[in-house]
Amino acid sequence: MIDLSLEKLVILYVLLLLPLGLIYRYSSSILKSAAISVVRMTLQLFFIGIYLKYIFQFNSVWINLLWIIIMVVAANITITKQAGLSNRKMFLPTVLGLSLSTLLMSGVLILMVVQPTPFYDARYLIPLTGMILGNSLRSNVLALDRFYSEIRRNKETFVGYLLMGASLNEAIKPYLSQALKTALNPFIATMTTIGLVSLPGMMTGQILGGSPPFEAVKYQIAIVICIFCSMALTSVLNIFFSLNVAFNDYNMLNDEIFLES
Amino acid sequence: MPESVIRFEDVCVQVKNKSILKDITFHVNREEQCVLVGKSGSGKSTILKTLLGFYKPQKGTIYFNGRLIDQTHIHHVRQQIAYIGQEPVLGAERVKEALLLPFTFKIHRQKTPGHEKLIEILTMLCLKPEILKQQTGEISGGEKQRLVIARALLLGKTVFLCDEVTSALDPENKTLVMDQLFQKQHTVMSVSHDPEWIARCHTEFTVLDGTLIKNPHD
Numbered sequence: 515m516i517d518l519s520l521e522k523l524v525i526l527y528v529l530l531l532l533p534l535g536l537i538y539r540y541s542s543s544i545l546k547s548a549a550i551s552v553v554r555m556t557l558q559l560f561f562i563g564i565y566l567k568y569i570f571q572f573n574s575v576w577i578n579l580l581w582i583i584i585m586v587v588a589a590n591i592t593i594t595k596q597a598g599l600s601n602r603k604m605f606l607p608t609v610l611g612l613s614l615s616t617l618l619m620s621g622v623l624i625l626m627v628v629q630p631t632p633f634y635d636a637r638y639l640i641p642l643t644g645m646i647l648g649n650s651l652r653s654n655v656l657a658l659d660r661f662y663s664e665i666r667r668n669k670e671t672f673v674g675y676l677l678m679g680a681s682l683n684e685a686i687k688p689y690l691s692q693a694l695k696t697a698l699n700p701f702i703a704t705m706t707t708i709g710l711v712s713l714p715g716m717m718t719g720q721i722l723g724g725s726p727p728f729e730a731v732k733y734q735i736a737i738v739i740c741i742f743c744s745m746a747l748t749s750v751l752n753i754f755f756s757l758n759v760a761f762n763d764y765n766m767l768n769d770e771i772f773l774e775s
Numbered sequence: 776m777p778e779s780v781i782r783f784e785d786v787c788v789q790v791k792n793k794s795i796l797k798d799i800t801f802h803v804n805r806e807e808q809c810v811l812v813g814k815s816g817s818g819k820s821t822i823l824k825t826l827l828g829f830y831k832p833q834k835g836t837i838y839f840n841g842r843l844i845d846q847t848h849i850h851h852v853r854q855q856i857a858y859i860g861q862e863p864v865l866g867a868e869r870v871k872e873a874l875l876l877p878f879t880f881k882i883h884r885q886k887t888p889g890h891e892k893l894i895e896i897l898t899m900l901c902l903k904p905e906i907l908k909q910q911t912g913e914i915s916g917g918e919k920q921r922l923v924i925a926r927a928l929l930l931g932k933t934v935f936l937c938d939e940v941t942s943a944l945d946p947e948n949k950t951l952v953m954d955q956l957f958q959k960q961h962t963v964m965s966v967s968h969d970p971e972w973i974a975r976c977h978t979e980f981t982v983l984d985g986t987l988i989k990n991p992h993d
Binding site: 670671673674675676677678679680681684762763764765766 | 827828829831846849850853854856857858860862864866876877880881882883926930
């Protein structure tokens, strides 16, 4: 692969003036957060480069496991916060769903598809788990946000279902359906156009790295399937695991789960 | 001695650390029709909602049909009571779907009424059968109220909690709704400011800053 020189990187940063300029002109309220996110992206990737260098060097099962735990915890804190939910109340039930689905789908990808030796090889384990986790994070934010905000917004209707004899699982069904649709629709749209409109990042990376296109395609199919499974699984699990905390024993939504409360 | 359907004993309810109900004690007997009156914010609606488990009492006990309302019993209580508010929840796009909505839930699935039963109940409530094909967004407030009553009757409910039901109805719809609710076999616990409604109730309580006073009633 051709090495990306510092000068080229600087030119790429200069290119950022274009979106930032457009934001400044037309949507200045997000200028600050856009600028902060660019700085964060740079620093986080810079530090991850350093961490990964040592993690790859040590290649210890325990360090890799610890790193994955850190990734899951960071992802989950972001999920609850972005979904407008209180970390204090919702962290535990949601971290359980996220961990289970990430563990399961990363396990399939590592042990069945890639099969590195040793199986915990950081060079494969960390980036592949990260891909699954990153996508699950997005679907979880959308699912949890939509699910709880819709129930809160339509409280009368939700309670109406309970008064008509619905169990909690029956009363949440329409909201669960909406939440799943919101969480999975963007990825379904991506799958529909994959290969036609865009080439996925991992596949592009493999092709640029010299792999034959068909090899790259097979791996990409495997990872898309695992990501989709994890997104669906974690969205549903997190909603079901959080019900006990989010609803009281009379099946009423507990307002304390929301951040602003 | 008449059988009490609803019984509150020293019930205190706080909402967001504010004391709303203070040591409320009363009972409503089977086939008794009672009304709670009082200023807005005095706690009238909270009494109805506490019975339905919207709020959990910090102190005191509530009984329904002689059984203590707790987490194991609340589901059963909700199945027995019809709640009708100012803006009724139909919960579906079409009237027929709205009427049959409770029968999509496991607990009522075996009792799904046929078309003839639907027509019978609609006729009883002076609603035309054509309404079944209409969108719920197209029908009037009075029709919505009557559809909620129709749904309760289809479920065989005889205990009604009514919160300012007639406040947005024209006189004709008001009479129709009241005639259906104040049937002899119905137990009604209601909140109202409407003199006609109050006159049709057997008992009247005034709610004053979260406390309850029984009024003399003709």
